[in-house]
Structures are given as structure tokens and as C-alpha cells.
Amino acid sequence: MNTVLLYCFVFALLSFILLGKQTRNKPRAKLPPGSMGWPYLGETLQLYSQNPNVFFGTRQQRYGEIFKTHILGSPGVMLCSPEAIRFVLVTRAHLFKPTYPKSKEKLSGPSALFFHQDDYHTQMRRLVQESLSLDAIKNLVPDIEAIAISTLDSWSGGQIFTFDVAALFIFGRSNTHYKEQLKKNYFTLDKGYNCFPINLPGSSYNKSVLARRRLSLILGEIIKERKENKLVEKDLLGSLLKFKDEQGQTLTHNQILDNIIGVLFAAQDTTATLLTWILKYMHDYSELLEAIQVEQRAIFAANEGGNQSLSWAQTRNMPPTSRAVKESLRMASIISFTFREAVEDVEYKGYLIRKGWKVLPLFRNIHHNPDFFNEPHNFNPSRFELGIRPNAFVPFGNGVHTCPGNEVAKTEILIFIYHLVNKFRWEAAASDGGIHYDPFPVPHQGLPAKFWKEYSGSQGALYDKIAN
Numbered sequence: 001m002n003t004v005l006l007y008c009f010v011f012a013l014l015s016f017i018l019l020g021k022q023t024r025n026k027p028r029a030k031l032p033p034g035s036m037g038w039p040y041l042g043e044t045l046q047l048y049s050q051n052p053n054v055f056f057g058t059r060q061q062r063y064g065e066i067f068k069t070h071i072l073g074s075p076g077v078m079l080c081s082p083e084a085i086r087f088v089l090v091t092r093a094h095l096f097k098p099t100y101p102k103s104k105e106k107l108s109g110p111s112a113l114f115f116h117q118d119d120y121h122t123q124m125r126r127l128v129q130e131s132l133s134l135d136a137i138k139n140l141v142p143d144i145e146a147i148a149i150s151t152l153d154s155w156s157g158g159q160i161f162t163f164d165v166a167a168l169f170i171f172g173r174s175n176t177h178y179k180e181q182l183k184k185n186y187f188t189l190d191k192g193y194n195c196f197p198i199n200l201p202g203s204s205y206n207k208s209v210l211a212r213r214r215l216s217l218i219l220g221e222i223i224k225e226r227k228e229n230k231l232v233e234k235d236l237l238g239s240l241l242k243f244k245d246e247q248g249q250t251l252t253h254n255q256i257l258d259n260i261i262g263v264l265f266a267a268q269d270t271t272a273t274l275l276t277w278i279l280k281y282m283h284d285y286s287e288l289l290e291a292i293q294v295e296q297r298a299i300f301a302a303n304e305g306g307n308q309s310l311s312w313a314q315t316r317n318m319p320p321t322s323r324a325v326k327e328s329l330r331m332a333s334i335i336s337f338t339f340r341e342a343v344e345d346v347e348y349k350g351y352l353i354r355k356g357w358k359v360l361p362l363f364r365n366i367h368h369n370p371d372f373f374n375e376p377h378n379f380n381p382s383r384f385e386l387g388i389r390p391n392a393f394v395p396f397g398n399g400v401h402t403c404p405g406n407e408v409a410k411t412e413i414l415i416f417i418y419h420l421v422n423k424f425r426w427e428a429a430a431s432d433g434g435i436h437y438d439p440f441p442v443p444h445q446g447l448p449a450k451f452w453k454e455y456s457g458s459q460g461a462l463y464d465k466i467a468n
């Protein structure tokens with residue numbers, strides 16, 4: 001018995017010594033450099049009182065590719081190298097869950113796919129990806145073209161154009177009689193999305209909450225009609241209604257609603273902002289406008305002066321215009337960063353990212369880093385003729401949550417530019433070059449511009465001013 005006790009004692013001692021040695025050899029990861037700011041407030045005031053690029057840029061210069069901070073009530077880590085972002089969004093994506101403020105989650109609806117990270121996310125993502133696939137876009141090119149023409153003819157603006165295109169992918173060609181109500185309530189909802197979330201009568205947030213309720217009712221009517229008429233459509237709503245999981249379970253009414261409103265949110269303002277920037281760059285850089293005009297006018301001529309519709313193949317083959325779209329995505333970096341939360345302690349290059357801390361991959365910092373983009377502050381679409389460093393161009397994110405609507409966004413912009421350049425002239429008001437965050441970066445005062453419809457006739461061009 002004594003011998004057994006002795007063996008146990010020796011074994012325990014050896015284990016203790018070996019384990020202790022291992023622990024001593026493995027230095028504990030340290031927190032990244034950076035400042036946590038003031039007690040309670042952290043660095044929130046600094047972030048909101050200055051241009052976010054300056055806030056992020058100065059810290060990147062001071063601390064490098066990873067630094068800590070404390071904003072919006074949470075400690076967090078910011079990352080600004082392609083490798084670090086790939087680590088969070090792709091290779092270790094399971095360790096970082098998406099996180100959004102509760103007030104935003106409430107407006108979009110908690111079942112919208114981008115709040116999730118599990119099987120539910122995979123299932124919803126498959127449905128959304130199918131409805132936004134290249135085949136779906138190809139089928140809808142004539143409809144997107146019709147929306148571009150009618151938007152330009154009535155000059156109802158980029159916001160309406162991008163809403164109508166998103167609605168086309170969600171509701172297909174049907175349900176047009178509900179469109180105006182959907183649009184009106186969606187824009188009220190959108191207005192309160194980024195304002196201070198006080199739910200008191202009359203506040204923007206409260207108006208948003210009420211608009212969200214009305215949207216639910218309208219969507220309820222649309223779904224009821226589809227079910228009554230036994231309409232089976234290939235659009236996103238059709239896929240959501242048809243879906244059954246492995247246990248034969250269908251989606252709940254709220255899951256369908258949240259995903260529809262979520263896709264509208266993801267699609268509309270982002271693409272409208274991109275459109276604004278492209279118009280601004282086309283206005284500011286005359287050689288860019290010229291290159292786009294040459295390309296688009298040749299396609300217009302091949303289509304017998306616009307008598308034939310734009311073909312799918314033509315939308316896939318607009319190299320100079322496509323490069324301008326990419327360069328606008330880089331320069332403007334509409335989604336400057338995204339939010340994740342570490343689900344456990346994670347180590348990255350000897351730094352500890354603590355469980356529960358927010359993790360912010362900073363896309364804009366990569367897009368504006370001279371190590372990856374020569375003279376990053378110059379608008380230069382030709383940089384996309386050469387290869388771009390892997391993971392350095394991420395306007396649509398990366399990994400499991402990467403934007404499923406990126407081809408829709410690019411195609412609708414190309415179609416819009418084709419009609420704009422061939423049929424209109426415009427003049428943007430002088431700008432002070434400033435940027436306003438709303439929450440996406442937009443030129444100061446938006447982009448006030450005058451548009452003229454151009455009639456080409458034998459006596460030359462005649463202009464008809466249609467909007468300011």
C-alpha cells in the first residue's frame with residue numbers, strides 16, 4: 001500500500017513539475033497596445049467628435065495592425081491588416097460572433113441572418129444567395145434596366161432606384177400595388193436606424209419602431225395573398241415561404257419578416273451611397289468620365305442607339321466602368337468596418353483578445369494603406385488592371401458573412417451608369433470636399449446636382465433640365 005502511495009506521490013510531483021515548466025515556457029499572451037480612454041466613457045467621445053478615419057488612422061500609426069480601445073460601453077480590439085482581418089472573418093470565424101446594438105437588432109428583427117452564426121445562418125444564407133445569384137441577376141437584367149430608365153426619366157433619385165432593385169429581388173415582379181406603402185414605411189424605418197435610440201413619442205427612433213410595425217402588417221398582407229393565390233415565385237420571399245429544414249419545419253412569420261427587412265437594410269442604403277460616390281468621381285475626374293463615356297457610348301451604338309436592350313453579356317464586359325466601380329468602392333469604403341465579439345479568449349500573434357470584447361476589422365484602413373495601394377488617396381481605377389494583394393480589397397467583407405449581394409450591387413450600378421451616360425448630362429454643385437457620416441460616408445450635403453436629358457438629333461444636342 002505504501003509503495004502505491006509512494007508511486008502516486010512521485011507521479012503527482014513529476015506532473016506538477018512538468019506542467020509547471022510548460023506553463024512557465026508558454027508566456028501568457030498580453031493585451032494589444034492602445035488606450036482604453038477615460039473610465040466608463042472610454043474613447044467614445046474621441047471617436048464621435050472627429051473624423052473616424054483620423055481616429056483609426058492615428059491609432060494605427062501609433063500602435064500598428066492591432067490595438068485595443070473602449071468604445072460604446074465595451075472594451076474592444078481593432079484590426080487593420082489583411083492577415084488579421086482574415087483571421088477574424090475567415091480562418092477563426094467561429095471564434096467571433098456578429099454583434100450589433102440591441103436597438104438596431106430590434107428594428108431589423110432578431111431573426112435577420114446577419115445576427116446569426118449557426119446552422120440557421122447557413123440555411124438563411126443559402127436562400128439569400130440563391131435569390132441573388134448570377135442566374136437570378138441574368139434573368140432580371142431587363143427589369144433592372146426598366147427601373148433605371150424610369151428612375152432617370154422621373155429623376156426620383158438613387159435611393160429609390162436601389163430600393164426598387166432590392167424589392168425586385170425580394171418580391172419578384174409581383175405585388176407592385178403594395179410597393180408605395182412598403183417604400184414609404186421602409187424609408188421612415190431607415191431614418192431612425194442610426195439615430196439615438198430613445199423610444200419616446202415623436203422621436204425618430206419611435207417613428208422607426210412604428211414604421212416597422214406597419215411594414216410587418218404590409219408584409220403580412222403580401223404573404224397572405226401569395227398563399228391564397230398559391231403563387232410559387234423564385235424570388236427571396238418565395239424561397240423563404242417554401243423553406244423546410246431537415247425536420248420538415250418551416251420558417252415562422254417573424255423569421256420571414258426579419259430576413260426580408262434585413263436584406264432591404266443591407267441592400268438599399270449601401271448601394272445608393274456607392275452610386276453617389278461614383279457620380280461624384282465622374283464629375284471630379286474628367287478623364288474618368290471620358291473613358292466611361294467612350295465605353296458606354298460604344299455599347300449604346302451597338303444596341304442601335306438604345307433600341308435594343310442591354311444584354312447580360314454586355315453587363316459582364318464593361319472593363320473601364322467596372323474598374324471605376326471598384327476604385328469607388330475602395331476610395332469610399334462605404335462599410336468602413338464591421339463588428340464581431342470574441343466568444344472565448346483568443347490569441348493572435350502573441351496578443352490576447354479577451355472573451356466578450358468587441359472586435360472591429362477596419363476595412364477602410366486597409367483600402368487606404370500605401371503598402372497595399374500605391375498613393376491611396378488618388379482616384380486611380382487603372383490600379384485594378386494589375387493584381388491586388390489577396391485580402392487587401394474587401395469592400396464586401398470576407399468569410400462566412402461576406403456580402404451575398406455584391407454582384408447585384410455592381411450590376412445595378414453598371415446598368416444605371418449605361419443609361420445615365422448615354423441619355424443625360426449632369427452638373428454637381430461645387431463641393432468643399434468634406435465627408436459626412438450618415439452612417440456611411442457621403443459627400444457633404446449629399447451630392448446636389450442638376451440633370452438634363454439629352455436628345456441627340458441632326459441639329460445637335462438639346463437639353464431639358466429635369467431635376468435639381
Ligand code: HEM
Nearest residue numbers: 114266267270271274335338395396397401403404405409
Ligand atoms: C455597394 C453596396 C454594398 C456593400 C458595400 C455591401 C457590403 C457588405 C459587407 C461589408 C457585408 C459583410 C458585413 C459583415 O461581415 O459584418 C455585407 C453583408 C451583407 N450584404 Fe451587402 N453590401 C452591399 C450591397 C448589398 C446588396 C445589394 C444586397 C442584397 C441585395 C446585400 C445583402 C447583404 C446581406 C444579406 C448581408 C449579410 C450576409 C450574412 O450575414 O451572411 N448587400 N454587405
